[in-house]
Amino acid sequence: MSSVSIRDLTVAFGSTRVLNGLSLDVQAGEFIVLLGPSGCGKSTLLNAVAGLLDVADGQVWIGERNVTWHEPKDRGIAMVFQSYALYPRMNVRNNMAFGLRMAKTPKAEIEERVTRAAELLQISHLLDRRPDQLSGGQRQRVAIGRALVRDAHVFLFDEPLSNLDAQLRNELRVEIKKLHQKIDTTTMIYVTHDQIEALTLADRIVVMKDQKIQQMGTPDEIYLHPANLFVAGFVGSPQMNFFEGELTGGPGGAAFKSGELHLPLDGYNFNSAPVTGQRLTLGIRPEHISITENGPWQGFKTELVETHGADNLIWVGGHNHSLRLRQPGDCKPALGSPLTLAPDMSHISLFDTQTSMRI
Amino acid sequence: MDSQITNAGRPRFRNLAAVIALIPATAAVVVVYIGCMLWTVRLSFTSSKLLPIFDWVGLSQYSRLFLNERFSVAVENIVIFGVLFIAGCLILGFLLAVFIDQKVRGEAVFRTIFLYPYAMSFVVTGLAWQWFLNPTHGVQKLGRDLGFENFTFNWLVTQDMVIYTIVIAAIWQGSGLVMCILLAGLRGVDESLWKAARVDGIPAWRYYLFIVLPLLGPMIVTAVVLLSISVVKLYDLVVAMTKGGPGIASDVPAKFVMDHFFERNNVGLATAAATMMLIAVASILAPWLYQTYIRPAGRVA
Amino acid sequence: MTMMQASGRRPSRISAGTIGIYAFLLIAAVFFLLPAWIMLMTSLKPMEEIRLGNILMWPNAVTFEPWIRAWSEACTGLDCRGVSVGFWNSVRILIPSLILSIAAGAVTGYALSFWRVRGANVMFGLLLLGAFIPYQVFLYPLVRIFAVTGIYNSFACIVLVHVIFGLPIMTLLFRNYYASLPVELFKAARVDGGGFWSIFIRIILPMSTPILIVATILQVTGIWNDFLFGLTFAGRDNLPMTVQLNNIVSSRQGESQYNTEMAATILTAMIPLAVYFISGRWFVRGIASGAVKG
Incomplete structure (x- = not known):
């Protein structure tokens, strides 16, 4: 079992700093997902852990070893790539065995490890095929198998499912999750821009933007208690509803006011003491607003109903706001019908509009 | 998805084996491309004759060179040749490419015919055209045999005209290359452009001249660069076709340099002429090279 | 009077344009092939025929002797071992x-x-x-x-x-x-x-x-x-x-x-x-x- 510790890591390409003094601790056996939009530095971080990039400053520790200057092969890692990166002229068996051969592993042991990994991934029947004779899903399975035979302590996944179609992606996502449960001594670091993958796979999610870690936490923490406006908006689909307004009333009787909308905040767990008159942004996820007879928000009208099967997305407008509600599939209010809404007070988030941080 | 960034810094590893692997190329660059070039330039400031001596005579080889009648003939020839050859290849190559692009039958056959001269040595081309243009047996005789008693085509042995025969032979050899490059460009032009032009009622010649030709800009630049290189290096063709004659009428700088090195044993003058060739090439290529290689490379690094 | 309705495949016509395209390509092909043709014909003729005849013409008497001589007897100065x-x-x-x-x-x-x-x-x-x-x-x-x-x-x-x-x-x-x-x-x-x-x-x-x-x-x-x-x-x-x-x-x-x-x-x-x-x-x-x- 190996923990991974990234300490004050700086990566620079020429004069551009891609990562600047970034630190991150991953516990042994943990499944960490690095989530963020393109260019946020998550792949760079992964490549730095793998030793595939030159580090300008800082350290990378794997287990008890400082591997900052180690060759990739000496770090006890295995890696799976978005483009599979299977060696095109080798059959599946040789693809999986290549690393072991390079390490001069005895033949019998190579054979045994390849067989075991192939069985685990159900690709035993593909061992003699070449990569171009495999489907995308099979290729990625082989790529995972190639990582598996290395008996690495740390698995690095660089957007492994992004090249697959939606259905295969779901299938393999489940398999990766099961795989981690089977080999739960292995630490996994998984890079993706897909929040569903992040939420379903991760023990902890690291949300990144602009080369900085925005929030680190369990999927529930990230989803229900986003640390700032970016995380709140980036995670969750359909997106969270936001209202800009201000804080009124003193402590105890604090309330959120945005135009004609008013929401008493008793029961909200403030991170920091709010100040009356402070500009705030209120965030509520679409599923945390219910349609009731007597809620605090009246005078909304249905503008559009998107049918999603299991549930419906209802766009409502009123008081110069437009918001999305997620309702069960049988809820289809007629267009233009008046609605009264009740936000679920235990699931709202408040952010300081200026700093965009949660309060 | 950070591919823009990771590609910009393609993972490049420090490795002793890589350094060793680059030693031969580095040696070639340092010793041959830089070393020999500087040596040649240095020799052009000496009075070397048969063997190199390292005295310093300033620019006197250059002043001798510019007064040398043979060198001025060579320079004049290469200018005439360069302009006509490049223009000829571009026009003929473009026409061939456009006509071949008309979904003609036997396209592959035509393409093969137009390009095959490019596969051959300049020596072969030179000898073939020398035979064809030879006044005693070639075209001139052909014309007279056909009944045109006074038909005359003796450019090959006429001092004022001989350079044009070399131009013809070179165009014959080189226009297939231009066709090939431009055809690749034409095939890359979005087909819906032609559909749009047809709907708008634009005639084909206008379509090619005003819509397609500007799109081929980069291909034309590539072709011009490749052709320019063969202009400066022009040597084999002249040797095989005319030996620089009649007299010195079809001499070119490369031949001037070679003759002064190895036959006339005038190393000082030859290196001065070679240096002039170097300067000519550098002034043509510098802007193009800068734009094509140095600038993008700078961005990547 | 019957009206011809346009229907089905348009009757193909060989337009002037098409003829022009092929004419140009054929002339160009002749230009590119001519030197090779002349070389080949010359190489298959005895010297007498070359002196008298037309360089374009197919030889009266095809001979491979020049090829044999070129390969094994042609002289560079005094060295006569061919190419x-x-x-x-x-x-x-x-x-x-x-x-x-x-x-x-x-x-x-x-x-x-x-x-x-x-x-x-x-x-x-x-x-x-x-x-x-x-x-x-x-x-x-x-x-x-x-x-x-x-x-x-x-x-x-x-x-x-x-x-x-x-x-x-x-x-x-x-x-x-x-x-x-x-x-x-x-x-x-x-x-x-x-x-x-x-x-x-x-x-x-x-x-x-x-x-x-x-x-x-x-x-x-x-x-x-x-x-x-x-x-x-x-x-x-x-x-x-x-x-x-x-x-x-x-x-x-x-x-x-x-x-x-x-x-x-x-x-x-x-x-x-x-x-x-x-x-x-x-x-x-x-x-x-x-x-x-x-």
């Missing part, structure tokens, strides 16, 4: 030059595209620059260097020259090809513990077949067609076919044996032409991938 001597010299120059220049270009291109070596980009830039500079700029000092090291006028010398001057285009070719391969493949091999040579031999080289073919075509035609280097560096006993051919034609005394000369010329063009006709589209690809030739 076969030059042919075999060219073969002996070609094979090592071909293998070494491709190997050098492949390794250099690979090192440049995947590995970091200080100053490598500068070196590559200078190498490319070298490809554009007229050879006359390097020749004389090179001759001096080879003379001092004692390999001037030998096979080793001409092979070395071909490798050196083949390096820019070969390196460019392989570097560009390797740059187009997915980087992740290389990363995977690194994680798997591959080193410089093992990645090259086991992973990169097996993927290089297309570019190896292109490189071979470029180098076979380029080296075979070389005249300048052969003339300058090969030495009297190793002259390649192109140089020997030119010597045969230019050292003629008295009335030349045009038929023999043309046969020798065709023989000299044979190898590159065979490569051209056999390789077809690959040849075109070679040109398109940035041919910096001769």
Whole structure:
């Protein structure tokens, strides 16, 4: 079992700093997902852990070893790539065995490890095929198998499912999750821009933007208690509803006011003491607003109903706001019908509009 | 998805084996491309004759060179040749490419015919055209045999005209290359452009001249660069076709340099002429090279 | 009166445009084929017929004697062993030059595209620059260097020259090809513990077949067609076919044996032409991938 510790890591390409003094601790056996939009530095971080990039400053520790200057092969890692990166002229068996051969592993042991990994991934029947004779899903399975035979302590996944179609992606996502449960001594670091993958796979999610870690936490923490406006908006689909307004009333009787909308905040767990008159942004996820007879928000009208099967997305407008509600599939209010809404007070988030941080 | 960034810094590893692997190329660059070039330039400031001596005579080889009648003939020839050859290849190559692009039958056959001269040595081309243009047996005789008693085509042995025969032979050899490059460009032009032009009622010649030709800009630049290189290096063709004659009428700088090195044993003058060739090439290529290689490379690094 | 309704396939008409296109292409084809045709016809005629007849005409009496003479009897000065001597010299120059220049270009291109070596980009830039500079700029000092090291006028010398001057285009070719391969493949091999040579031999080289073919075509035609280097560096006993051919034609005394000369010329063009006709589209690809030739 190996923990991974990234300490004050700086990566620079020429004069551009891609990562600047970034630190991150991953516990042994943990499944960490690095989530963020393109260019946020998550792949760079992964490549730095793998030793595939030159580090300008800082350290990378794997287990008890400082591997900052180690060759990739000496770090006890295995890696799976978005483009599979299977060696095109080798059959599946040789693809999986290549690393072991390079390490001069005895033949019998190579054979045994390849067989075991192939069985685990159900690709035993593909061992003699070449990569171009495999489907995308099979290729990625082989790529995972190639990582598996290395008996690495740390698995690095660089957007492994992004090249697959939606259905295969779901299938393999489940398999990766099961795989981690089977080999739960292995630490996994998984890079993706897909929040569903992040939420379903991760023990902890690291949300990144602009080369900085925005929030680190369990999927529930990230989803229900986003640390700032970016995380709140980036995670969750359909997106969270936001209202800009201000804080009124003193402590105890604090309330959120945005135009004609008013929401008493008793029961909200403030991170920091709010100040009356402070500009705030209120965030509520679409599923945390219910349609009731007597809620605090009246005078909304249905503008559009998107049918999603299991549930419906209802766009409502009123008081110069437009918001999305997620309702069960049988809820289809007629267009233009008046609605009264009740936000679920235990699931709202408040952010300081200026700093965009949660309060 | 950070591919823009990771590609910009393609993972490049420090490795002793890589350094060793680059030693031969580095040696070639340092010793041959830089070393020999500087040596040649240095020799052009000496009075070397048969063997190199390292005295310093300033620019006197250059002043001798510019007064040398043979060198001025060579320079004049290469200018005439360069302009006509490049223009000829571009026009003929473009026409061939456009006509071949008309979904003609036997396209592959035509393409093969137009390009095959490019596969051959300049020596072969030179000898073939020398035979064809030879006044005693070639075209001139052909014309007279056909009944045109006074038909005359003796450019090959006429001092004022001989350079044009070399131009013809070179165009014959080189226009297939231009066709090939431009055809690749034409095939890359979005087909819906032609559909749009047809709907708008634009005639084909206008379509090619005003819509397609500007799109081929980069291909034309590539072709011009490749052709320019063969202009400066022009040597084999002249040797095989005319030996620089009649007299010195079809001499070119490369031949001037070679003759002064190895036959006339005038190393000082030859290196001065070679240096002039170097300067000519550098002034043509510098802007193009800068734009094509140095600038993008700078961005990547 | 019946109206013709436009229906179904439009009746095809051979338009003036179509005729024009084919007329132009045919005339152009004649222009390109004529010299080859004349060479071939000349090489198949006895001298008497050449003196009297029409160079375009099919020979009255086809003779292969000029071909035999060209191959085994044509004289360079006093040496009358035919172009076969030059042919075999060219073969002996070609094979090592071909293998070494491709190997050098492949390794250099690979090192440049995947590995970091200080100053490598500068070196590559200078190498490319070298490809554009007229050879006359390097020749004389090179001759001096080879003379001092004692390999001037030998096979080793001409092979070395071909490798050196083949390096820019070969390196460019392989570097560009390797740059187009997915980087992740290389990363995977690194994680798997591959080193410089093992990645090259086991992973990169097996993927290089297309570019190896292109490189071979470029180098076979380029080296075979070389005249300048052969003339300058090969030495009297190793002259390649192109140089020997030119010597045969230019050292003629008295009335030349045009038929023999043309046969020798065709023989000299044979190898590159065979490569051209056999390789077809690959040849075109070679040109398109940035041919910096001769």
